[in-house]
Amino acid sequence: MKEIIKITVGLTMTCLIAAAIMGGVFIVTAKAKKHNEYINFQENMLKLLGFDQKNPAPESLQLCTVYRYLIHQDDQIFLGYMIPVQTSDDSDDISYQLLLVNTQGQFLKKYDLNISLTQANDEKDREKTITAVLSSANITLTFADQFIVAKNGGQRLAYLLPGKTPGFKTHINFMMAMDASYSIIGLQILEHQEDPGLGAEIEQEYFKNQFIGKDVERLKTLNVIKEPLPDEQLRFLERKKWIDNEYPENRISELQKKYQPKDICAITGATISSVAVVNGVKNVATKFAYRVKVLENIISEQKISVAF
Amino acid sequence: MLEEKKSYSHIFLNGIFNDNPIFRLALSMCPAVGISTNMMNGLLMGIAVLFVQFCSSLTISLIKNYIHPRIRIPTYTLTIATWVTVTDLVLAAFFPVAYKALGIFVRLIVVFCFITMRLDVFARKNPVFPSLIDAVGMGLGFMVGMIAIGGVRELMGMGTLLGYDILGFRPLLFFVLPASGFFVVGFMMAIFNYTEIVYNRRKRARSITS
Numbered sequence: 001m002k003e004i005i006k007i008t009v010g011l012t013m014t015c016l017i018a019a020a021i022m023g024g025v026f027i028v029t030a031k032a033k034k035h036n037e038y039i040n041f042q043e044n045m046l047k048l049l050g051f052d053q054k055n056p057a058p059e060s061l062q063l064c065t066v067y068r069y070l071i072h073q074d075d076q077i078f079l080g081y082m083i084p085v086q087t088s089d090d091s092d093d094i095s096y097q098l099l100l101v102n103t104q105g106q107f108l109k110k111y112d113l114n115i116s117l118t119q120a121n122d123e124k125d126r127e128k129t130i131t132a133v134l135s136s137a138n139i140t141l142t143f144a145d146q147f148i149v150a151k152n153g154g155q156r157l158a159y160l161l162p163g164k165t166p167g168f169k170t171h172i173n174f175m176m177a178m179d180a181s182y183s184i185i186g187l188q189i190l191e192h193q194e195d196p197g198l199g200a201e202i203e204q205e206y207f208k209n210q211f212i213g214k215d216v217e218r219l220k221t222l223n224v225i226k227e228p229l230p231d232e233q234l235r236f237l238e239r240k241k242w243i244d245n246e247y248p249e250n251r252i253s254e255l256q257k258k259y260q261p262k263d264i265c266a267i268t269g270a271t272i273s274s275v276a277v278v279n280g281v282k283n284v285a286t287k288f289a290y291r292v293k294v295l296e297n298i299i300s301e302q303k304i305s306v307a308f
Numbered sequence: 309m310l311e312e313k314k315s316y317s318h319i320f321l322n323g324i325f326n327d328n329p330i331f332r333l334a335l336s337m338c339p340a341v342g343i344s345t346n347m348m349n350g351l352l353m354g355i356a357v358l359f360v361q362f363c364s365s366l367t368i369s370l371i372k373n374y375i376h377p378r379i380r381i382p383t384y385t386l387t388i389a390t391w392v393t394v395t396d397l398v399l400a401a402f403f404p405v406a407y408k409a410l411g412i413f414v415r416l417i418v419v420f421c422f423i424t425m426r427l428d429v430f431a432r433k434n435p436v437f438p439s440l441i442d443a444v445g446m447g448l449g450f451m452v453g454m455i456a457i458g459g460v461r462e463l464m465g466m467g468t469l470l471g472y473d474i475l476g477f478r479p480l481l482f483f484v485l486p487a488s489g490f491f492v493v494g495f496m497m498a499i500f501n502y503t504e505i506v507y508n509r510r511k512r513a514r515s516i517t518s
Contacts, residue, residue: 003378010376014383019391025394029401036404193411196345197465197484269481 016215038121040190045160048177048186049150062151063160064094064308067126068291070142071100071134078102080130080141081295082113082120084307087228094307096120098130105294107302147288149308156180156308161288162190165280168272169193172202176211176281183215187281199273205268207274209237211281213260216289219282223263224275316441323445330453330493331500335422340457341489343413347470350458352406354451356395356414358444362422364389365443366429374434384427385418392417422446457492 043064051057069080081099096113111133119125127141148160158177165172173191178184189207194200201207206229214222229237236255239247247255266274299306329335343349364387368375375383396414397468399407407414417423431439462468465483467475482488 007376007379010374011379011382014386018386020389022393022397027399029397032401033397040404191408195485197478197481235505 030051033096044175044190045148045150045190046173048160048188049158050186057260058152060153061157062307064149064151064306065120065146066149066295066308067146068144069130070144071295072123072140072142073136074138076102078108079144082126082130083295083299083304084120086307096283097304098133099295099298099302100305102295102296104299107298110302110304119297147292150177151308158185159288159292161284163280163284165276165283167192167194167276168199168270169195172280174277174280176284178285181215182285183213184211184219184281187211188303189277194270194273198267198270201267201270202277205240206234206237207264207277210262210264211297213256216285218260219285222269222278222282224278225263226266228268229265233262316438318364319438319441320445321445324449325450326503327446327451328500329446329499330450330457330466333422333425334497336420336427336450337493339416339420340454340493341412341486342416343410344454344461345471345484346468347455347458349409350456351451352410352453352501353413354447354454356399356410357417357420357423357450358447360391360395360417360420361426361443361447361450362468363394364388364423364427364441365431365439366436367391368427369436369439372432378447380425380428380432384424387427388420388423389418399476401406402460405475422450437493453496456496457489460496461488 015156042186045063046052046057049057049061051061064084066084067082069082071078071080079101080100083097084094085097087093087095094117096115098111098113100108100110102108113129113133115125115129119129123143127143131141132141146162148162150160158179159182160175162173162175165174169192170193172189172194175188175190176184177186189203189208192200192202194202205259235242236247236252236259239252248285264274264278298304323329325332327333330337330340339353343353361401364384367387368384392415395417396407399410399414426442430442434442459469460468461483463474464479465481465485465488467473483492
């Protein structure tokens with residue numbers, strides 16, 4: 001009996017000390033980790049827009065995020081768009097509004113959200129503010145997705161769409177950029193666990209760049225073909241690796257036009273990963289194109305001065 | 309006590325050669341096969357394991373008199389788990405690139421049997437300083453093994469080393485796939501054992517002639 005008590009006390013003590021150490025380290029590192037994830041996300045967005053260290057983003061570049069929520073109330077489902085709006089016509093200050101939309105795409109109500117810009121980056125803060133503003137019981141809030149509008153000096157540069165698709169092993173996280181006419185201008189693979197040498201080739205330029213120039217109509221029927229990439233196309237897709245002046249502007253647009261109707265060539269030995277990425281891109285792009293039209297209609301009907 | 313007679317350098321080299329965790333003890337083979345697809349992963353994993361082994365050995369040799377002998381294994385597991393969690397959090401916060409490459413394998417260090425084995429066999433019975441030397445030796449032995457396997461697999465599979473193009477082409481893609489890990493580890497183990505046999509034979513021959 002004495003033994004048992006001794007062992008119990010010993011193990012409990014060990015667990016408590018271990019928990020204290022882990023908790024302490026977590027408190028110290030939690031902030032840095034969150035910051036890292038945010039920086040990483042930001043960097044990928046800038047990369048998609050074509051900015052890097054050599055070619056830094058202009059200061060007038062604005063990234064406005066629109067969050068979409070599913071709101072369950074009793075038996076009904078509503079969509080909640082959390083959009084950044086300008087506080088007055090001539091200032092750049094941004095506040096947030098929540099648009100309540102039913103599943104048919106009809107506008108129901110709008111709310112002003114009392115949330116600061118830095119708070120809006122935090123998922124918990126967002127949910128708290130939205131639940132507070134809806135102020136009725138039995139509401140469940142589910143985060144659906146988000147998209148980012150890149151704006152430079154009153155002009156929309158691109159829409160950035162993060163997405164997720166089931167790959168060969170786990171989910172593949174990606175982000176794509178679409179221009180104002182909804183054709184793809186870039187694709188980035190953020191996170192994946194595919195096999196090195198096979199599925200991991202989805203990170204390569206020659207695969208990602210095949211998507212560039214495809215518009216929503218083309219994406220609807222986009223397929224994966226099991227054919228090797230022609231040499232000319234391969235060289236064109238990887239043109240950043242070669243000398244700068246090999247492809248002048250007009251040659252780029254000419255080749256872009258030539259390959260625009262073409263399907264995506266699968267990676268050798270990694271058809272599943274290739275199909276996964278294509279399906280993910282298709283899915284995100286077509287749904288986005290539909291949703292953004294609905295949202296634009298509402299915004300112009302309600303005369304909301306959005307920040308994007 | 310046998311251990312006291314051994315010199316520090318002997319304890320240190322023991323972990324790298326005689327008791328090399330991968331090639332001699334054949335312990336912790338899952339990371340050796342799983343993430344040694346390139347040299348960088350091997351190096352990072354080696355550093356992470358070295359850190360965990362060092363801290364765990366330090367902790368256990370400090371508190372060895374307070375551990376109830378019947379619950380020593382749970383205590384080791386808790387100690388290792390704590391340090392692995394610390395490593396995981398620190399990597400995620402301050403070395404995001406390394407964290408991305410290692411993925412879930414950092415958390416797997418908890419079940420690396422050679423760390424538990426070292427705590428039970430050595431740190432429990434020895435003072436702090438020799439335990440630390442043993443921990444560093446063991447960790448380095450593991451690191452050397454991981455770097456060697458990773459180097460061979462990267463060179464043969466992708467034609468690169470540490471990401472730099474060496475061969476300019478890809479000899480055999482098979483080497484970066486999971487199954488090849490077993491082949492590479494097996495062959496390296498054979499080479500390791502063979503060199504030791506040859507070395508011992510020469511040593512014996514020399515002592516006979518002299």
